[in-house]
Amino acid sequence: MTIVQAPRAVSTTAPPRASRDTGIDFLRALCVLGVVLLHAIMVGVTVGESGPVFDNASDGTAWIAPLSWFLQVMPLFFVIGGFSGLLAYQRMRQRGGTAIGFVAGRVHRLLRPAIFTIAVIGLALALLTVSGVPADLIATAGFRYGQPLWFLGVFLLCQALLPLLAASHERAPLRTIGALAVAAIAVDVLRAASGLEGLGFLNLAFVWMTLQQLGFFLADGSIDRLSRGIRAAAGGAALLTLVVTFAFGIYSPDLIANINPPTAALLLVGVAHTSLLSLHRERLERFSRRPRVAAFTGFVTVRTMTIYLWHMPVLLLMAGFTAVFALMTGMTLPALDSAGWWAGRPLWLATAVALTALVAVAFTRFESQPAPPATSSRRRLVVGTLSGLVGIVLLLALGTSVATALIAIALIAVSLRLSSLSSAPGASQSASPAARLVPA
Incomplete structure (x- = not known):
């Protein structure tokens, strides 16, 4: 991985906006809420003869x-x-900052809350082990917790490569995204032709970078x-494709199934989403300025990664408490996908959202505090970023x-240490209040 500083002259891009796009921020907040709701509704808890399932x-x-x-919503999120x-x-860059400062700031914004969450989960698993909880249940909890971390690793990779990809976009925008x-399509073709499912994981890079x-x-x-006609046609063509x-069985109509590993179907989803966004952007921004909507957006914006990292532990805690309560009281839990199960989903989802919000409030400081100023070099930053990625993988x-x-904690700690922001002139801009408010 090479992290480069793009030329300071910006020839093909418009000047940066003077203020935040509240409509985009609101849409991001909705995406985060959508992820929490999706994962919450997929949690199933029953009690069998051998114990909790x-x-x-x-x-x-x-x-x-x-x-x-x-x-x-992941295509739209990227x-x-x-x-x-x-x-x-x-x-x-306009303030004199560098690519190194940008990437270092992203590494700290993403990995600082992660190292705390992983430490808490590791401690919880240790306590469950010494408490005599069956090893298979502990393994299941660890597996479920780790599943959503793919996003952290991939998003970190994409953001670390952003200066390089931005420079390529300035030079040849269509050739870059086309390549x-x-x-991404070639990976899908090779995967289908060879039958080697592991090839699909190459698209953890290509699909999301596209x-x-x-x-x-x-x-x-x-x-x-x-x-507007061209934008609408592009979205419609993506949806039709x-x-x-x-219909031809190339991709599954279950878009969740197209994420592990990711397929080029998500590119079509992203084009359709972007088309809708561009067509309704002004209306979306007007709506986002309503007081209650703005309050929701503001709450999520400064806690985006904290919410993402903690929603799964919250769901695991809810699932464990439900199983323990059923075992202690003899209560029969409804079968998954039954009428009784669906009747309890609204309360389940509301509880998941409320508890996740409470936890996010408690731990926001790990995401929002500025990165510590220190000396850094391009080589140290590359090694530090790779160390963090290896820990997540x-x-x-x-x-x-x-x-x-x-x-993983040790590797991420090394990443944070090596990726400390440079104290060289101009690089400290990446730790400015304005930079810290840019959500990861």
Whole structure:
């Protein structure tokens, strides 16, 4: 991985906006809420003869496919990440900041709350172990916790490469996004032709970087300069192509299934989402300025990563408490996907959102505090970023256990140390209040 400083002259992009786009911020907040709701509704808890059983409630159901069309928001999230990231990087460059300062700030914004969360989870798993909880239940909890961490690793990679990709966008915007999209499609073709499912995980880079790159076109005004008819046609064509791929069995109509590993179907979803966003952006921004909407947006904006990192531990705690309560009282839990199960979903979802919000309030400081000023170099930053990525990948590949949590904590600590912001002139801009308010 190479982190470079792009030229200071900006020739193909529009000047950075003077103020935040509240409509985009509101849409990002909705995406975060959508992720919490999706994961919450997929949690299934029952009690069998051998004890508690924790399952994915959506497995083998008919409702997950249509629901995924509303709650599969990750493509849009990466488009927004590209939009916000490019504008933040441009503002930093105008103030004299560097690519090193930008990436270091992103590393701290993403990994500082993560190291605390992983430490708490590791401690919780250790306490469960000494308390005599069956090893298979502990392993399930560690696996469920680690699943959403793919986003942290991929988003960190995309943001670390943003200065390099931004420079490429300035030189050749269409060739850059075209090359990334072709690479994503090629991975799908090779995966299908060879039968090697592992090849699909290459798209953890290509699919999400393509969608981030699409956000650059939204940020520099290229999409807004197109006529409304062209934008609507692009969105419609993407949606039609998506339906055709479903009809011919190329991709699953369950958009959640297209995320592990990611497929090029998500690129079509991203184009359709971006088309809708561009067509309704002014209306969205007006709506986002309403007091209650703005309050919701403001709450989530400064806690985006904290909410994402803590919503799964909250759900695991809710699932464990439900199982323990059922065992202690003899209460019969409704079968998954039954009428009784669905009747309890509104209360379950509301509780998940409320508890996640409370936890986020308690731990926001780990996300919002400025990165410590120190000396850094490009080489140290590259090594530090890779160290953090390896720590996250470790939890994904081997599962979260006491041992893997300790190793991941050590690797992320090294990442934060090596990625400390430079005290060189101009680099401190990345730790300014304005930069800190840019959500990861």
